[in-house]
Amino acid sequence: MSRTITRSVCPYDCPDTCGLLVEVENGSALKVTGDPDHPMTRGLLCIKMNSYERTVHSPRRLTTPLRRVGAKGEGRFEPISWEDAIGQICAAWKDLIRTHGGECILPYSYAGTMGLVQRNAGHAFFNKIGASRLERTICSPAKDAGWKSIMGETPAMNPSEMAQSDLVILWGINAAATSIHAMRDAQKARKGGARFWAIDTYRTPTCDAADETFLIRPGSDAALVLGMLNVIEREGLLDRQFIADNVLGFEEFAERVLPECAPSQMAEVCGISAPIIERMAREFARARAPYIRLGSGLTRYGNGAMTVRTITCLPALTGAWKRPGGGVFCGTSTGAAFPLHSVTREDFMAKTPRLVSMNQLGAALTEIDDPRVKSLYVYHSNPAAIAPDQNAVILGLEREDLFTVVHERFLTDTARYADIVLPATSSLEHPDLYRSYGSYHTQLCTAAIAPVGNSKSNWEVFRLLAAGMGWNEPFFLQSADELIEQLINFETPWRDRDVSDRLRHGEPVMLIPPSDPKRIWLTPSGKIEILNEREAEPLPRLLPTHAIQDGFPLRLQPAATPFALNSSFYEQSGLRDRQDCMTLMMSKIDAEARGLADGQAVLAYNGLGEVLFTLRITGRVPPGTVVTEGVWWREFIPGRRGVNALTSQRLTDGGRGSTLYDVAVEVKGV
Ligand SMILES: Nc1nc2c(c(=O)[nH]1)N[C@H]1C(S)=C(S)[C@@H](COP(=O)(O)OP(=O)(O)OC[C@H]3O[C@@H](n4cnc5c(=O)[nH]c(N)nc54)[C@H](O)[C@@H]3O)O[C@H]1N2
Numbered sequence: 001m002s003r004t005i006t007r008s009v010c011p012y013d014c015p016d017t018c019g020l021l022v023e024v025e026n027g028s029a030l031k032v033t034g035d036p037d038h039p040m041t042r043g044l045l046c047i048k049m050n051s052y053e054r055t056v057h058s059p060r061r062l063t064t065p066l067r068r069v070g071a072k073g074e075g076r077f078e079p080i081s082w083e084d085a086i087g088q089i090c091a092a093w094k095d096l097i098r099t100h101g102g103e104c105i106l107p108y109s110y111a112g113t114m115g116l117v118q119r120n121a122g123h124a125f126f127n128k129i130g131a132s133r134l135e136r137t138i139c140s141p142a143k144d145a146g147w148k149s150i151m152g153e154t155p156a157m158n159p160s161e162m163a164q165s166d167l168v169i170l171w172g173i174n175a176a177a178t179s180i181h182a183m184r185d186a187q188k189a190r191k192g193g194a195r196f197w198a199i200d201t202y203r204t205p206t207c208d209a210a211d212e213t214f215l216i217r218p219g220s221d222a223a224l225v226l227g228m229l230n231v232i233e234r235e236g237l238l239d240r241q242f243i244a245d246n247v248l249g250f251e252e253f254a255e256r257v258l259p260e261c262a263p264s265q266m267a268e269v270c271g272i273s274a275p276i277i278e279r280m281a282r283e284f285a286r287a288r289a290p291y292i293r294l295g296s297g298l299t300r301y302g303n304g305a306m307t308v309r310t311i312t313c314l315p316a317l318t319g320a321w322k323r324p325g326g327g328v329f330c331g332t333s334t335g336a337a338f339p340l341h342s343v344t345r346e347d348f349m350a351k352t353p354r355l356v357s358m359n360q361l362g363a364a365l366t367e368i369d370d371p372r373v374k375s376l377y378v379y380h381s382n383p384a385a386i387a388p389d390q391n392a393v394i395l396g397l398e399r400e401d402l403f404t405v406v407h408e409r410f411l412t413d414t415a416r417y418a419d420i421v422l423p424a425t426s427s428l429e430h431p432d433l434y435r436s437y438g439s440y441h442t443q444l445c446t447a448a449i450a451p452v453g454n455s456k457s458n459w460e461v462f463r464l465l466a467a468g469m470g471w472n473e474p475f476f477l478q479s480a481d482e483l484i485e486q487l488i489n490f491e492t493p494w495r496d497r498d499v500s501d502r503l504r505h506g507e508p509v510m511l512i513p514p515s516d517p518k519r520i521w522l523t524p525s526g527k528i529e530i531l532n533e534r535e536a537e538p539l540p541r542l543l544p545t546h547a548i549q550d551g552f553p554l555r556l557q558p559a560a561t562p563f564a565l566n567s568s569f570y571e572q573s574g575l576r577d578r579q580d581c582m583t584l585m586m587s588k589i590d591a592e593a594r595g596l597a598d599g600q601a602v603l604a605y606n607g608l609g610e611v612l613f614t615l616r617i618t619g620r621v622p623p624g625t626v627v628t629e630g631v632w633w634r635e636f637i638p639g640r641r642g643v644n645a646l647t648s649q650r651l652t653d654g655g656r657g658s659t660l661y662d663v664a665v666e667v668k669g670v
């Protein structure tokens with residue numbers, strides 16, 4: 001028996017991008033563990049990835065191409081060969097392009113794998129076809145937009161500075177579930193004497209580990225911040241010298257915005273009382289090096305970008321940036337470190353195609369003409385479960401005249417609507433290069449095992465499709481390894497030759513931002529731009545959420561669970577069994593007001609849909625808010641509608657992001 005250990009990388013959409021060790025025996029992955037030598041992972045994996053081998057070798061894995069024989073959504077298919085599958089897809093597309101033009105084809109992909117080659121494998125192909133272009137903005141573009149508005153292109157501080165902070169704030173991030181290594185660092189800082197605050201809309205496991213938790217009304221963090229800044233200014237706690245040297249627009253902000261932000265007024269908006277806002281202001285301003293780790297939860301609102309802008313003012317006006325450990329960390333952006341255009345090949349586009357927001361797939365499939373979307377190609381994403389407005393998405397997927405192809409590891413909610421399903425490899429079965437958005441680490445990995453069944457990687461499928469289209473473009477003849485080498489073999493100030501060589505050898509290495517993130521502000525003015533005249537709203541101020549206008553009394557949070565990652569990992573029964581399916585958490589006050597009892601079936605509804613839940617009355621959720629965790633597959637859901645039947649296709653104020661948390665509902669017993 002041959003037993004080997006191969007280094008690999010976690011492919012999922014998680015800021016930690018862990019290093020893995022894969023124990024392989026007779027061609028199978030026996031066990032996946034955390035790499036003890038990865039500087040951030042240090043041997044610790046999350047609950048989900050601790051059993052990754054059960055995903056890789058799941059009996060649910062798709063192992064052969066399939067053709068639909070039942071009704072759309074029914075899930076009845078028959079096996080076909082790869083040759084047949086590629087032949088049928090290319091024949092259908094050639095025909096559609098001839099009659100309707102390339103834009104009638106819509107690719108839909110997101111973050112099943114974060115590897116630079118496999119994640120972006122379809123761009124060159126769809127650019128060449130002239131397909132509609134997907135605006136990939138479901139996650140947190142409002143966070144980037146808010147940060148950029150004030151900080152421009154300034155790179156993120158190194159998150160390891162958290163260790164030097166005396167006040168760690170996990171803000172709108174459930175790190176105990178979504179970023180366990182940041183959670184470990186926060187707990188370590190706390191043991192070293194730092195205070196640890198959590199600011200969230202309900203009491204998450206992250207809050208349990210904090211010294212203090214502040215529960216806020218959904219989408220109202222800007223009110224808390226403006227109230228704090230009102231106090232900080234009034235009580236002379238600003239860092240006037242830092243402001244004079246580094247900040248643009250403070251005078252305007254202090255004159256036009258702050259006077260209307262007395263804590264008593266802000267308390268009415270955010271639900272945190274005036275005395276507590278005052279205390280938070282003083283403790284923040286007096287901390288030596290307060291460190292804010294900003295999550296994505298609070299950005300998925302109609303005012304999400306503005307919320308991030310407002311929070312970004314805190315370290316700027318108190319001078320927190322001056323000291324090691326002080327500042328706000330939103331996430332690293334290392335796009336310039338690798339020449340992604342060598343994979344995405346924008347130069348293959350004959351003209352700029354129509355842009356379709358991935359947050360508005362329902363509308364794209366059911367409303368848009370000129371041209372109508374006639375074919376949808378989904379890869380490493382599960383829009384029937386994860387996209388907002390599930391009813392509209394499903395209505396679209398049911399269209400008989402829509403030719404749908406889904407490339408997947410499992411028969412997901414989306415795959416069930418496909419005309420043709422293609423089996424995908426898992427990350428252990430293909431090579432790729434990974435970078436992290438929660439640190440500056442980057443790592444390459446090779447395949448640890450052969451493809452399971454007849455599955456193929458994203459890149460392999462696009463090579464076959466290119467051949468099927470009859471193209472002889474040399475780009476599509478390359479292997480994934482060749483594409484990876486082009487990404488590495490590129491001179492950039494982010495990496496020297498030594499780092500690139502270590503990268504080639506599979507070591508986790510750190511990218512180095514080309515400018516000092518804590519001193520050099522890469523904005524047009526060279527200062528931190530609290531006033532930004534290029535914005536429709538030049539100054540940070542209070543903006544309403546979308547849901548406020550919907551006329552339903554409760555705010556719904558479709559939050560993350562530690563036992564899954566968006567709709568991934570539901571294939572593992574062991575992880576499913578550790579969660580309660582479709583539970584709605586509600587305060588006792590709200591339950592009593594509606595005459596509802598713990599454990600009963602309830603219907604949450606709004607103008608978009610209605611969803612069946614089991615009620616759980618809990619002190620973890622404040623009155624006015626209800627919470628459900630996880631994005632369940634419809635096959636496990638009694639009412640067959642997931643939480644996204646209640647979320648809307650509306651977009652954020654900046655970045656055109658999803659507003660998945662900006663939801664109002666009413667709840668009744670059934
Ligand atoms: N286990 C697990 N890990 C994951 C994921 C998962 O689904 N499960 N998803 C992955 C992905 S794709 C992403 S983008 C990240 C996201 O990870 P995070 O950045 O943690 O974002 P969310 O989990 O969306 O929301 C974080 C918290 O914000 C809170 N929140 C919502 N609205 C507000 C608000 O208005 N104000 C404040 N202060 N808090 C608010 C929510 O209740 C939630 O507890 O996690 C990744 N990691």
Ligand SMILES: Nc1nc2c(c(=O)[nH]1)N[C@H]1C(S)=C(S)[C@@H](COP(=O)(O)OP(=O)(O)OC[C@H]3O[C@@H](n4cnc5c(=O)[nH]c(N)nc54)[C@H](O)[C@@H]3O)O[C@H]1N2
Nearest residue numbers: 110111112113139380381382386407409424558566567568
């Ligand atoms: N209600 C609610 N909705 C949400 C969220 C939420 O917290 N609550 N989170 C939102 C966020 S932040 C995000 S980022 C999105 C994420 O949405 P998606 O990116 O769609 O993420 P997943 O649900 O993880 O689905 C990824 C799919 O890719 C498949 N896959 C994995 N690797 C490969 C591969 O190499 N090739 C191919 N072809 N397939 C592969 C997996 O089997 C899985 O079915 O969801 C959003 N939707």
Ligand code: SF4
Nearest residue numbers: 010014017018046049
């Ligand atoms: S999901 Fe995140 S925490 Fe879990 S193994 Fe992957 S990178 Fe690490």
Ligand SMILES: [Mo]
Nearest residue numbers: 013138139140
């Ligand atoms: Mo995300």
